Amino acid sequence: MRLINQKPGVAFAAFLTALPFALALIAYAIGSDIRLSANPSDKLLPAPSTILSTAERLLTEPDKRSEQILFWKDTWASLVRLLLGVGISAFLGTVVGLLIGLLPHVRSTLAGFVAVLSMIPPLALLPILFIVFGLGELSKVVLIIIGILPFLIRDLSSRVLEIPREMIVKAETLGATSWVIAIRVALPQLMPRLIQAVRLSLGPAWLFLIAAEAIAADQGLGYRIFLVRRYLAMDVILTYVIWITALAFVMDWGLRVLSRKAFPWTESTL
Amino acid sequence: MRLINQKPGVAFAAFLTALPFALALIAYAIGSDIRLSANPSDKLLPAPSTILSTAERLLTEPDKRSEQILFWKDTWASLVRLLLGVGISAFLGTVVGLLIGLLPHVRSTLAGFVAVLSMIPPLALLPILFIVFGLGELSKVVLIIIGILPFLIRDLSSRVLEIPREMIVKAETLGATSWVIAIRVALPQLMPRLIQAVRLSLGPAWLFLIAAEAIAADQGLGYRIFLVRRYLAMDVILTYVIWITALAFVMDWGLRVLSRKAFPWTESTL
Amino acid sequence: EEKTEFKVAWSIYVGWMPWGYLETSGIMDKWADKYGIDVEIVQINDYVESINQYTAGAFDGVSATNMDTLSIPSGGGVDTTALIVGDFSNGNDAVIVKDGDLAALKGKPVNLVELSVSHYLLARALDSVGMKESDLDGVINTSDADMIAAFATDDVEAVVTWNPLVSSILEDPSATKLFDSSDIPGEIIDLMVVNTETLADNPAFGKAMVGAWYEVMGLMAAGDEAVLTEMAEASGTDLAGYKAQLASTEMFYDPAAAVAFTKGADLPTTMVNVAEFLFDKGILGEGAPSADFVGVEYPDGATSGDAGNVKFRFDTTYMQMAADGAL
Amino acid sequence: MSFVTVDNIFQSYGNRPIIERVNTTIDEGEFISIVGASGCGKSTFLRLLLAQETPTRGEIRIDGKPPAKEPGLDRGVVFQRYSVFPHMTVRENVVAGECFRRPWGRFFGTERKAALGRADETLARIGLDHVADQYPATLSGGMQQRLAIGQALAAKPRVLLLDEPFGALDPGTRLSMHDFLTELRAETGMTVFMVTHDLEEGFKLGDRVLVFDKPRWDPTDPNAYGATITYDFDARDGGIPFQKIKEETNVLQPA
Amino acid sequence: MSFVTVDNIFQSYGNRPIIERVNTTIDEGEFISIVGASGCGKSTFLRLLLAQETPTRGEIRIDGKPPAKEPGLDRGVVFQRYSVFPHMTVRENVVAGECFRRPWGRFFGTERKAALGRADETLARIGLDHVADQYPATLSGGMQQRLAIGQALAAKPRVLLLDEPFGALDPGTRLSMHDFLTELRAETGMTVFMVTHDLEEGFKLGDRVLVFDKPRWDPTDPNAYGATITYDFDARDGGIPFQKIKEETNVLQPA
Numbered sequence A, B: 001m002r003l004i005n006q007k008p009g010v011a012f013a014a015f016l017t018a019l020p021f022a023l024a025l026i027a028y029a030i031g032s033d034i035r036l037s038a039n040p041s042d043k044l045l046p047a048p049s050t051i052l053s054t055a056e057r058l059l060t061e062p063d064k065r066s067e068q069i070l071f072w073k074d075t076w077a078s079l080v081r082l083l084l085g086v087g088i089s090a091f092l093g094t095v096v097g098l099l100i101g102l103l104p105h106v107r108s109t110l111a112g113f114v115a116v117l118s119m120i121p122p123l124a125l126l127p128i129l130f131i132v133f134g135l136g137e138l139s140k141v142v143l144i145i146i147g148i149l150p151f152l153i154r155d156l157s158s159r160v161l162e163i164p165r166e167m168i169v170k171a172e173t174l175g176a177t178s179w180v181i182a183i184r185v186a187l188p189q190l191m192p193r194l195i196q197a198v199r200l201s202l203g204p205a206w207l208f209l210i211a212a213e214a215i216a217a218d219q220g221l222g223y224r225i226f227l228v229r230r231y232l233a234m235d236v237i238l239t240y241v242i243w244i245t246a247l248a249f250v251m252d253w254g255l256r257v258l259s260r261k262a263f264p265w266t267e268s269t270l
Numbered sequence C: 001e002e003k004t005e006f007k008v009a010w011s012i013y014v015g016w017m018p019w020g021y022l023e024t025s026g027i028m029d030k031w032a033d034k035y036g037i038d039v040e041i042v043q044i045n046d047y048v049e050s051i052n053q054y055t056a057g058a059f060d061g062v063s064a065t066n067m068d069t070l071s072i073p074s075g076g077g078v079d080t081t082a083l084i085v086g087d088f089s090n091g092n093d094a095v096i097v098k099d100g101d102l103a104a105l106k107g108k109p110v111n112l113v114e115l116s117v118s119h120y121l122l123a124r125a126l127d128s129v130g131m132k133e134s135d136l137d138g139v140i141n142t143s144d145a146d147m148i149a150a151f152a153t154d155d156v157e158a159v160v161t162w163n164p165l166v167s168s169i170l171e172d173p174s175a176t177k178l179f180d181s182s183d184i185p186g187e188i189i190d191l192m193v194v195n196t197e198t199l200a201d202n203p204a205f206g207k208a209m210v211g212a213w214y215e216v217m218g219l220m221a222a223g224d225e226a227v228l229t230e231m232a233e234a235s236g237t238d239l240a241g242y243k244a245q246l247a248s249t250e251m252f253y254d255p256a257a258a259v260a261f262t263k264g265a266d267l268p269t270t271m272v273n274v275a276e277f278l279f280d281k282g283i284l285g286e287g288a289p290s291a292d293f294v295g296v297e298y299p300d301g302a303t304s305g306d307a308g309n310v311k312f313r314f315d316t317t318y319m320q321m322a323a324d325g326a327l
Numbered sequence D, E: 001m002s003f004v005t006v007d008n009i010f011q012s013y014g015n016r017p018i019i020e021r022v023n024t025t026i027d028e029g030e031f032i033s034i035v036g037a038s039g040c041g042k043s044t045f046l047r048l049l050l051a052q053e054t055p056t057r058g059e060i061r062i063d064g065k066p067p068a069k070e071p072g073l074d075r076g077v078v079f080q081r082y083s084v085f086p087h088m089t090v091r092e093n094v095v096a097g098e099c100f101r102r103p104w105g106r107f108f109g110t111e112r113k114a115a116l117g118r119a120d121e122t123l124a125r126i127g128l129d130h131v132a133d134q135y136p137a138t139l140s141g142g143m144q145q146r147l148a149i150g151q152a153l154a155a156k157p158r159v160l161l162l163d164e165p166f167g168a169l170d171p172g173t174r175l176s177m178h179d180f181l182t183e184l185r186a187e188t189g190m191t192v193f194m195v196t197h198d199l200e201e202g203f204k205l206g207d208r209v210l211v212f213d214k215p216r217w218d219p220t221d222p223n224a225y226g227a228t229i230t231y232d233f234d235a236r237d238g239g240i241p242f243q244k245i246k247e248e249t250n251v252l253q254p255a
């Protein structure tokens, strides 16, 4: 039987899914063990047990100075920035995407400009950003926006352009104005794609958030990682990395579920 | 007439396209002028003429110490890293994407793992990367690979899964083995999508390249930008940013043209 | 112009930790209230970014070294005054190798934060054995955040960096310190610099800053464990670690000592050395015709460099007030 | 009196003429079938009738009014696909036929209730009341087209334009759609233009059948000339005899 | 002797039975049309014949050989869509019918030349020689399906399976495809199974027409039972009279 037709059973499939995770864990444990047996105070690959106890400490013990649990404070600070940045980008991306997609004049004006903007590496512009937007929360949110907005605009406007012309014409024959076409035909059909696009841009958003926090912040997940990197506190870094990964995963999954639940009409059940 | 039906003429469209660029330039010139009249040696927003002369100097005058023109040396170093990183990722992404897309066993094993991997913020793991891959060229290429490979694998494998089952079955009825289906049915149909996916990942690739060069390098576009940031030489930074933008734009455009030229069958000319 | 709200930036470094304590303990607010103003002290993760921000006008003052002040704000035309001379590095910056001596660096690459005081220290270290940077296999710009990890890789033979990284790296048994800032005492000076114009228009700003600073200096000199522990934790280490870093820092707890150092005869020599180093590296900008392009003024009114383009001033007025108990 | 006047219409894309010298007049309530080879410009002609495009030369007037500049309430349309809104339920799609002309594209309050009631009546009439709360994607192709027609009629257009409305349906469904359309027409007495590939369908449903073809042909450049109405059949009496040509045709006779 | 034996086939997806108790035998060279309501399991039955799926119960044997586990050279297939490879030219698509069984899926050298020659002959026979170097996307739907059939035949299968091969074509093209298929069949004498929605088409082309339907019906749960062959008509003699039932049927008589 051809390989492409050989399917694993349910139990074997579950085993296969778990396999690479287990292998990665074992490989890490062995690597850590080798380094630790050579140098017991090696910090690079802390033993899994060390990471666990560090994680427990981070999650439960309040900071002596501020009496707060830094881990949750960092998480909260980062999440607020991330959600603000992504939320504002999603909103602007939708509005500008609709305008570009629907109105030929706006399209002529902005499409080329946004295409060029999307090629600018935002990290290189950090100094200017910080000057213009200050060093407060705003600049971090703005970096996220600058980083993902051009992509969102391009993606969403091209989706608006993909709406069959027939549908727009149909709406026109029903007496719809440009405004009604925007809010009742284009916008609702854009929504599932918006969620898709937001899912795709969450990765870059985290990246920009971490980069911004590395340079100017006094709390946040990225800030903490860069702070303790100076001491190579890999147990803390790994805890934070695992946490960020988990957060990213949950967000992605949540958006996927939301998309399925909120837009039943995207499923072709025939 | 509805706004959505009002189209600018050819000349007016060209004017509109140029408009935001011109406005951005004018805004910059004004901002620069204000700062420079307050402090003539202000470095933050150098006059456009200063940028031009700096650019000319960078492009033509060799460095005193190395006798090389640093600009081209930096460009070459960065391009080599970028192309290696993207090229290797594209190759691995294609192979693994094909395997995941075609073989149920591989899919069970890797799909979940890659989904989790793609959520890990690579910047946070830099210390481990350095230890494992050293501080040389390798680590920069690897950072790019780690940054974009999971996306490529996910994107390409989902495209393989989108190949209509009918087509695979048809190939089977023509006596094709799994191997033949991979190289003669799935692979060629994956190619246009590969180019698309590479286009999408060039942005992140630049980002990771700049981040890697900012952290440890002795040449490269990102290295230079972060080095001269130490004395706020915005004229140099802006020259480099414009150059990177131009390079990114040309690459994107080249890939688009390549895709059109190399895969005539994707156009439905009927 | 006159104003009542001021912002200063600082970044984490052993000699600047008091700034964080000033803000969290309320001592800064106390002194600001006394002079009827408001001073906000902002911590910035990235040292260079904090100076850039100051240069661009986002802050009225910033913690910086003498060298970076000369190259970034002063070189950028922002007339800057050293309000507080806090300390000089006396072993905090070091050249560390895996084996060999300074002469053995010949033909090897060195990892450091390029164009920083580390770079300057390396130049001075090579001077001391009659070598030049061109004798090396180049320098590799490496982020300070990754210096420890970098030293752990096989590629890296030598690094130049500062504390607390130095002490972490030296924990590695293979690491040897070849040269440190105690070999060039008084050349790497940690300052609080402020905008000259702002200071001239608002003497209250200078008074509040200096007054608050020396109140904390008093606590530190007295060995107040609670204060030191708080600074230690803010810098990510513990009390013992912080004390070890302080040991290689020549803190001027006493304003009189700071005044004396600033008025000392060595300072102009140091600044000329630094200016030459900066010019040599092209850091003073392409517009700079010579190392003398930027003028530096000393407490006695003497200048080095271009007297017509004085952008960096050492001013002991306020520290003297503190020494005199006049605040 | 003629209701729709098509006056010497030319349409070119770039340098390529698609249709040329099209003249005809249509009475109110006529059902016009349009047939012709693939790519000859039937859909283009429909787009001109719809005012989705403006002809290069000539004018189309409805009821003597000045030529429309863009599609509007007086012309309803159903395309082969994409004629219903996938994100609205079947009922909402019908309501859309009435409420899209409002400032917010919606009805509120009692008006809304009344519209929902009317929609349910319409749905009952077009036999879709049992799927009123489903989304179009869950309907079969035939049901979708029925919905599209119902929606277009809810807006009460004066002219209904159909571009191969049944082209994607299988033969059985197609037949039942013919009955559906015939019924609706009898009820409303609307003026209808229908493009079709299927001659039989054209003659079965139409009062007149317009045939589009290229009367002139340049063997060295097949795209040099556009198509026009070459035959205009009277298809009443069930379309038999098919050969009753209503007016003089535009076919050029060999000289 | 019976060539294809379908022995008491059941197929369920999850708990839902789709087809049940399907039994029939087919002689070599017969043309079997399969008709039935939408969703009743015609395509499922074809997938079972193709060995793309394994039945829940029962066996299908071709020429007495053990049941196949997966599709292979002995069964050719043409679906409604996606039956040609879009990235190969028309000629390459035909060559693929012969060369996909090779280790690299390609011919090299002289073998390649010979295959190209044979492909050109095939193309001439199916009337596609003038578009040999074009890609399928540039062909009309009818030409694509002709190509798909040509490609399937190039592999010389023993049984040809067609799943609504002409479902997406317009009526004119459909008629010419019927002629094409009839000709090809006369030439090759192949055993053919064709699923169609169009009863007329089924009777016109088939030697036998199998009707799939649910003989049992649970009013509280429409999905409780699967479909089976309820009628098996002899459709030779041009399918007239349609009513000649060949074997006893499976319709349950009211007790």
Ligand SMILES: Nc1ncnc2c1ncn2[C@@H]1O[C@H](COP(=O)(O)OP(=O)(O)OP(=O)(O)O)[C@@H](O)[C@H]1O
Pocket (backbone or CB within 6 Å): D013, D018, D036, D037, D038, D039, D040, D041, D042, D043, D044, D045
């Ligand atoms: N917007 C356009 N720009 C350029 N050419 C066009 C455009 N729209 C249609 N054409 C061309 O005009 C010709 C007529 O197109 P049209 O769609 O009107 O044909 P049709 O008779 O409806 O054909 P079919 O039966 O295939 O629907 C075609 O050759 C088409 O390629």
Ligand SMILES: Nc1ncnc2c1ncn2[C@@H]1O[C@H](COP(=O)(O)OP(=O)(O)OP(=O)(O)O)[C@@H](O)[C@H]1O
Pocket (backbone or CB within 6 Å): E013, E018, E036, E037, E038, E039, E040, E041, E042, E043, E044, E045
């Ligand atoms: N892989 C599958 N898993 C679950 N259910 C399936 C699967 N394939 C088909 N079905 C269901 O089985 C039933 C029969 O499907 P099938 O495609 O065989 O019908 P059909 O007779 O070919 O219909 P049509 O005329 O629409 O093509 C349908 O209700 C379908 O939803």
Ligand SMILES: [Mg+2]
Pocket (backbone or CB within 6 Å): D042, D043, D044, D163
């Ligand atoms: Mg058409």
Ligand SMILES: [Mg+2]
Pocket (backbone or CB within 6 Å): E042, E043, E044, E163
């Ligand atoms: Mg089917």
